[in-house]
Amino acid sequence: MSDSSRDTAEGAGWGAAEPGGYKTLMPEHVEKLSWLNPKTLWAARNGTVASWFGDPTGRTRSRWVAQRAAAGARADKVIRREVPERFSFMVIGDTGEGDDSQYAVVPGFLRASRGTDFAVIASDVIYPVGSTDDYGTKFFRPYQDYRAPIYAIPGNHDWYEDLGGFMRVFCDDAPPLDPEPAPRPLTRAWWRALLWHKARPADEQRLVAARALRSQPEQRAVQPGPYWAIDAGPVRIVGIDTGLLGTIDAEQGAWLREVSRGPRPKILVTGSPLYVDGEHHPCAIEGGGTVDDIVRDPDHHYVAAIGGDIHNYQRYPVDVAGRTIQYVVAGGGGAFMHATHTIPRVSIAGVTEEDFRCYPLRGDSLAFYSKLYARRLLLRRFFPLTEAEGTAVVAERLGIKPVRSPGPDVRVTRRTRLVATLLGAGGRPDRTSRFRLPVRKLYTRLFSPSSTTYSPPFFKCFLRLDVGPEELRIRCFAATGNHAQEVDPPMEDEVRIPLSRSQDR
Structure with missing residues (x-):
């Protein structure tokens, strides 16, 4: 295995390295995303509007879930995958900028993902507003050669058009929601509706052409909604949708409590990390309690919680009543890089600087x-x-x-x-x-988004999780955009988690 950034500066991508071949995967014309463009800022206003006039995400999510249930989706929202006793899957977060920093991840991702059974995108599949028309260059094209299903949980950017594009692509071409009744004038809901960014009609021919890029039977993935669970081998992977403002509604909270029961070891995948930048963000549930309360409950047997949204890698091994839960940030899959040098010396929940890991260094x-x-x-x-x-x-x-x-x-x-x-x-x-x-x-x-660099090193990353009856192995691999790291992606971090009954006591 090649040197990592923890070994040498060259392993980090510095120096006169040979650029990788990722540009050959890109479209001829790539629109560079600028958040200084007033048009982009105005289109991405819904998070701010929701914080001012109330967040409608929970109600909209419930309507999407009800629509999927009426179409025949499983009530428990559990996807059951037949896999070998030992299997592997990938996790990659915050992918969809569609420029150099996303495509630079692809060669190493394809190499490291050989033999995996499926992949999960953790948050922000599409920037800037989750538009259906952007899925061609920001999802179908970059991952066309990944020959296994890809599941996803939405991030806040996927919600900027009320999740319409996400539901079409990942949830069996779910049709648009019926319009809601107009709110009473001059209420908070009225002001919100007045300012709300609404999706434009999708280019259907463009979507058909995009889907053809991942049309093989072994690539097909249909999920029951924006949140779900996957039973695979000895583990259950639970994906939750934290919406625009990093919280979950009461209906999803009740489902999460139910699907978390039982002795099966569990891995949470969330759009909002629970530990990040040396801070604890437990993720509130409407009506009371937090997501982290559920993760920490010994009767639920969570061994890891992996979140996107922040565009780097971090890991916090937290001791919870004698059990170690690995809290991971894995949002370095393609968007601009969030700084790690601003993270203070780590001392939280018993995790010290010596226990903490991050990438980039x-x-x-x-x-x-x-x-x-x-x-x-x-x-x-x-x-x-x-x-x-x-x-x-x-x-x-x-x-x-x-x-x-x-x-x-x-x-x-x-x-x-x-x-x-x-x-x-x-x-x-x-x-x-x-x-x-x-x-x-x-x-x-x-x-930060307007300052995205277009030449290596990019400091991107993704995870490979290898599951066996007794152990879960999580590895973080780097993607710099240089040839050496494309050919042999360096491993920046590794943790092995026991899945024996002793872990579940």
């Missing part, structure tokens, strides 16, 4: 963003940090031993410290913190 993340800002701000002499400088200054700020040695000749200077502070390295406040550039909240919402 914080030093690589800082070097990546320093080069990005150098281009955007035209400060090419001041801003760029080498990967070694980024590694050294992050280690100093967090008081940790660097995962990859920066080398004996690397000095942490005033300039490197100032750049690290401006870019929020370590999340540690100091005198210059008021001048930090927007690498977290504001940058995530507005500037």
Whole structure:
């Protein structure tokens, strides 16, 4: 296996590496997504509108579920797959930008996924608004050579057109919902309806041509709705839909409690990670309780909870009453990269910095963003940090031993410290913190997508899960866009989880 970013800088994709061949997979013309474009911002307004005037996601989701039930979908929403005693599947999150950063993942994904029985997309299948017309270049084309079914849970971007495109593609061509009665004038619902982005009619010929790219019988996947469970071998995989604002409705909550019962080991896949960036986000359920309450309940036997939405990899092994549950962020499947260098030194729920894993490494993340800002701000002499400088200054700020040695000749200077502070390295406040550039909240919402890079390294990732009667093995593989990592995707993290009865006590 090739070097990973934890071994060498070259394993991270730095240096004069040979670019990969992923561009040959792309369409001739690729529209570059810019969130600075007012047209894009206006189309993607529904999350903001829902936060102002109330979130209708739960009611809309219930209508979709009722429609699927009327069409004959299983009431328990459980997909039963006949697989060998030992089988494998893939998880890839936040895929659908349709540009270099998505297609750069494909060669390594296809290589690492050989022999797997199915794949799951965890959140945000299609950017920016989940349009049906975008599925050709952002779903069917990139994964046309993956010869197994692909299931999915929606992210907030898939909900920006009320989930219409998602339901058509993954739920047996579900027809549009009937319009709801007009709300009373000047109520919150009336204002919401007035401002709400509504889907345009789909180009049916375009969709037919797109579907032909994944039309083999072994690729067919029909799911009972936006949330579901898969029984495969010794495990149950439970996928939940957290909608626009990262919560679930009471109806889905009741289903989740029911489908979580029993001694079978379970893996949660969610659009909103429960542990991320050194914080706990338990995910509220309408009417009371949280998703994490259900995951932690020893009678439910969850061994892992994997979430998308944040575009990198993180893992938190949390001890829950003597059992270890692996909380994983796996949203690095194709969209712009969210920073890891802004994650403070980890100390949460008994998880320390020594237990925590992330990709990209914080030093690589800082070097990546320093080069990005150098281009955007035209400060090419001041801003760029080498990967070694980024590694050294992050280690100093967090008081940790660097995962990859920066080398004996690397000095942490005033300039490197100032750049690290401006870019929020370590999340540690100091005198210059008021001048930090927007690498977290504001940058995530507005500037990051418009600053997507179109050349390696991209720092993308995906998971392969190998399941046997006694053990679940989770591996995180990297995709940089370079040839070496396409041919032999480096493994950035690995964890083995026992599935014996002792795990379920």
